Amino acid sequence: MARPLLRLLLLVLFVAIGRLGPLAVRSEPIQDRAALLAFLDAIPHKQRIRWDANSSACEWVGVTCDANRTAVVALRLPAVGLVGPIPAGTLGRLSSLRILSLRLNRLSGPIPDDFAGLASLHGLYLQNNLFSGGIPSWLSQLTGLVRLDLSGNNLTGEIPFAVSNLTHLTGLLLQNNRLSGSLPSISIDSLVGFNVSYNRLNGSIPRTLRRFPESSFVGNLDLCGRPLPPCNPFFPSPAPSPTAEENPVKSRKKLSKTSIVGILVAAVVVLLLVLLLFLICLALLRRRRKQKAAMTAAAAAAGEAAGRSGGTGITSSSKDDLSSDVAGSGAATMAGAAEKNRLVLVGSGGGYRFDLEDLLRASAEVLGKGSVGTSYKAVLEEGTTVVVKRLKDVAVSRREFEEHVETLGQLERMDNLLPLRAYYYSKDEKLIVLDYLPVGSLSSLLHGSRGSGRTPLGWESRMRIALAVGRGISHLHTSARIVHGNIKASNVLLRSDLDSVVVSDFGLHPLFGSAAPPNRVAGYRAPEVLETRWPTFKSDVYSFGVLLLELLTGKAPNQLLTGKAPNQASLGEEGIDLPRWVQSVVREEWTAEVFDVELMRYPSTEEEMVQLLQIAMSCVATVPDARPDFPEVVRMMEGIADRTAST
Incomplete structure (x- = not known):
């Protein structure tokens, strides 16, 4: 009797230990923890990364472990101020890593070779850093990659054909680098996102990549073929040489007769066209004379009527009031x-x-x-x-x-x-x-009274305004092929629904001729407009970039700024414009100090604010060809808005 009872007690005890075991003993990814600490110790960074060595690595900011807490499967450290090369023998030791996101930092040097050991990697996000060197050939070994984003760096060299080995890839983003050479015939059925714009690529676009839109290839001056303009032949077709049976003298005589006939036909056609144009001009002249006579008669009648009734009309006065x-x-x-x-x-x-x-x-x-x-x-x-x-x-x-x-x-x-x-x-x-829209303009909303009674303009509202303005101008560029020519905050008129914000004063610059410079407000003008005195689609992109900086900083672009840090800025005669001021602040690694104090109430959106700042800085590039097109700007902003809405 005692033995069965003892066995039952032991069984209950083992079951209880089995259930309490996961709670009593917490696993820890010891090797991955050591690799992360070695990485953090060896690379300069801001104080945003505060990993407590006394706590579990699975609880650190940006670190995600597997269900058993035995391995790190994701490392996300965007916009945390990482500076310099990635130390060898650190992140490459995270053998179970599936997601690695180090975007929006200042990482430099080549992409580490020991990343080749990250065999489980599905997503590699290194965009908007300072990485240099070529695209490593060992990337083809990471056959599980689904998303590869190396855009916005200083990568050089050719795109390796071995990329085609990444058969699970859905996104390959390499834009805004310095890649050269011809495009390889990348044939990946799962690939839906592809972009190599604004590099130094040349040659014809392979047939396997022609399914992607023009925006995926723009900015490569020597790249051609569908969807870009067709390629020119390298050599003209050689004229056939006379055979032994042909008499060169007779050939020249036949050619001369043909030429004479062609010249005569062309002369007759030109003569007929000139005669037709003359008759049309004569008919228009007669019609204009008849209209002028009719208007003169009507004017005389109107003059008599005005004399009898004492009526008034528009004057030639130069007064400014039309009241x-x-x-x-x-x-x-x-x-x-x-x-x-x-x-x-x-x-x-x-x-x-x-x-x-x-x-x-x-x-x-x-x-x-x-x-x-x-x-x-x-x-x-x-x-x-x-x-x-x-x-x-x-x-x-x-x-x-x-x-x-x-x-x-x-x-x-x-x-x-x-x-x-x-x-x-x-x-x-x-x-x-x-x-008439009674709500007012963006300029008055941004730069009006900032006293105690002011309602702060939040991040979401500014993002909605920027998107509405961008969509309007993009529609103007793509559907109507019209240059706005006068983008500024006072021409952005608000409605209670911020998604319905409208842009005014578009397309008026042709009325003033080349004598008057477009966009006369200092601060919004693109550098080339000061010389050409004529706006273009690219100068509109520059002006919109200044508008984005105005939304982010809360500062008027025609305000002259001196000093480097924002708290040292003052008005003065020897100041710098808003884009140069922002560049000087970011160069000193005071990026967070750029933003309007009203935006600093939203620390959870700082990453999105940095992304919009980078879009704005690409728009105000000094060289027009380095600026993105408006549809691309809107697409990037919509991506930020989607991420903001999902958080």
Whole structure:
């Protein structure tokens, strides 16, 4: 009786020990722990990494262990201030590592060879560092790799063909390096993300990579073939040489006759074209004379009517107010200007139903003076409120003005762009009419009163504004092929829904000719615009980069800054512009000090803020070709927004 009872007690005891064992004894990845401590001791870093040697390595920041806590399977240390080469014999000893993310640091030197031993690696994220040297050939041994991101470094040399051995790869990102040579024929069925833009690659794009978009290859001046422009042949096709049976003299005679016939036919065609153009010009001239005679008659009739009724109209006064004072002062009559008294609605006109007389009778107040003219808030008698912009220094003819404004008026359905509703043109006045948005501009929101009553502008709000502006300008570039030419915070108008923020004053620079420089506000102009005096798609990217820096720093770009650290900055005559100021601060490793104090309330988003800062700095590159295109900028910002939303 005692033996069965003893056996039962022993069985219960063993089961209890088995259940309590995992709780009583905690495993520890001893070898991986030693490798991590050796790495941290050998590399300079900021104090953000605080690994307690007395606690388990599985509880350290950025370290993830397997279920049994016997091995480190993921190491994520983005934007923690790591500086210099990765010490040999440290991270390469993490034999069970599956994810390694060291992005957004200042790591330099070649990618360590001992990474070849990380056979379990699925994701390698080393983007936005200072790594140099070539892409190591041993990468092909990491056959389990799913994602490889080496973008934003100083890598040189050719892309090894052995990359094709990574048959599980879904993303290969190598953009913004200094890679050269031709593209290998990488054929990986699982590959959905591929980018080698802004390198020094040459030759034809292999057939296996032509399924990727143009943005994956741009910025390589010597790269050609679909989806880029076709390649030019290296040598022209040689002309066939005469055979022994042919008589060279007879061949020359036949060629001469053919040439003569061709010249005669071409001459006849040119003559007919010249005659046709002459007839068209003559018909247009006669039509213009008839129109002028009709307008003269109408002007005379209008002059008589104005003399009888004492009516008033737009004056040639140079006063800045287009308020009731202009209509009340009435310094000029309508005589000789019947064709001017017409407000032309463009597009759908926004559903507005008013004419010039209604506009002149409206009460008006000055909203501000910008680089293209003065803006007024006009409240019509029936209660409608619009913005009237009185343009200055218009240098084009009436026909050119009307054609260009009509084109802009067709863009009213484009998201995040303020539609143009109507225009007026006369010798003395050029007006455009826009919707009135009561919330105000981004400039007033950022740089208004910062007293105790101010509501801080948070990270999410700034990100939504930046995305809305970027999408509007990207749509303008890609769908309408129109350069904005005047991107600045005062031209970003807010709505209560920040995703519906709109950009105004787009595409107006052709109206002023080459005499007036576009984007006259100091701080937003791209360096090349100061010489060419004409904006381009790339100069728009520069101006948008300055706008992003303005959102991140809270500082106006036309404010001159001196000193290196932000707490030493002051206004002065010998200052530097906002992009150079940010560069000087980041160079001194004070990156966190760049951001607006209102953003420092959100420490959990510092990584995303650093990423947006890097996008902004790529946009303000001095060389235009080094700047990304707008769709690429928007794509990168959407990636940041997605990560922000998921946290």
